[in-house]
Amino acid sequence: MFESHWKWAVVLVIVLWNIITFIMMKIDKSKAEKSKWRIKEKTIFLSAFLSGAFGVLAGMYIFRHKTRHWSFKIGIPLIAIINLILIYFLYTL
Known part of the structure; x- marks a missing residue:
């Protein structure tokens, strides 16, 4: 029972963090x-x-x-792939 709860908590944290980073990009663009x-x-x-x-x-x-910016055009998608791999391995524990 505990095992499935921590996985949902991780998903919630990741989703909320991505909402924050999305808003961060909007704020930076406005500035x-x-x-x-x-x-x-x-x-x-x-x-x-x-x-x-x-x-x-x-x-x-x-x-x-x-x-x-090339650092963003290449770097952020690469980091997204790394994020996917880490999340996958986290969930296969």
């Missing part, structure tokens, strides 16, 4: 348009690496933000 304070690229990459890559990836293309 960029207004020439204001920006979220550091390191922070975005770290957030993506910590299982938030799908939110960052969705935010990139929905808000058309950071899509010209």
Whole structure:
């Protein structure tokens, strides 16, 4: 019983984290348009690496933000693949 509960808790945390990273991309895009304070690229990459890559990836293309940067065009999809692999192995434990 406990085993299935922790898996659902992990799914919930990952989904919420991806919503946060998606919103983070929207905030950064809005700040960029207004020439204001920006979220550091390191922070975005770290957030993506910590299982938030799908939110960052969705935010990139929905808000058309950071899509010209090769580090984002290649790095974020690679991190998303790594996220998928880690989640898969987590669930096969």
